[in-house]
Amino acid sequence: MFRGVNIISLDVKGRFAMPTRYREQLSASCSGKLVATVDRDHCLLIYPFPEWEDIERKLVKLPSFNKQARSLQRLLIGHATELDMDANGRMLLTPPLRKFAGLEKRAVLIGQGNKFELWDEQLWNEKCDQWFEEGDLDANGLPPELESLSL
DSSP states (O other), X not given: OEEEEEEEEBOTTSEEEOXXXXXXXXXXXXXXXXXXXXXXXXXXXXXXXXXXHHHHHHHXXXXXXXXXXXXXXXXXXXXXXXXXXXTTSEEEOOHHXXXXXXXXXXXXXXXXXXXXXXEEHHHHHHHHHXXXXXXXXXXXGSOGGGTTOOO
């Protein structure tokens, strides 16, 4: 499971170093092979390759005559890009992925269990402020799946 907030830097070529604490697990679980794709919040989703294969299989099975399903397939599968972690833990993001997420120099890598999210640092900070302001999660506003959650 991947968790935690990590401030990272991208170099001029668009490379970033995976934080050391994740490298061993990624090497063992997917030989350092990952997949990055876009997310509707204008961040990138980064999956270990086996996790991505499960997602991709589900996406491909969605009904092709459903407009929302086709849009989701086009965005997620269409932007899916394989990343290979080198011996120093670095990965290269393509220019289209960097442009989509507005990634330039400083970024935030967020562990999300089975995947990571990669955000432009400024956008991440703005979104966090927004979520905290909107975040009155009283019992009336929770979806049924979260009503029994105890933190």
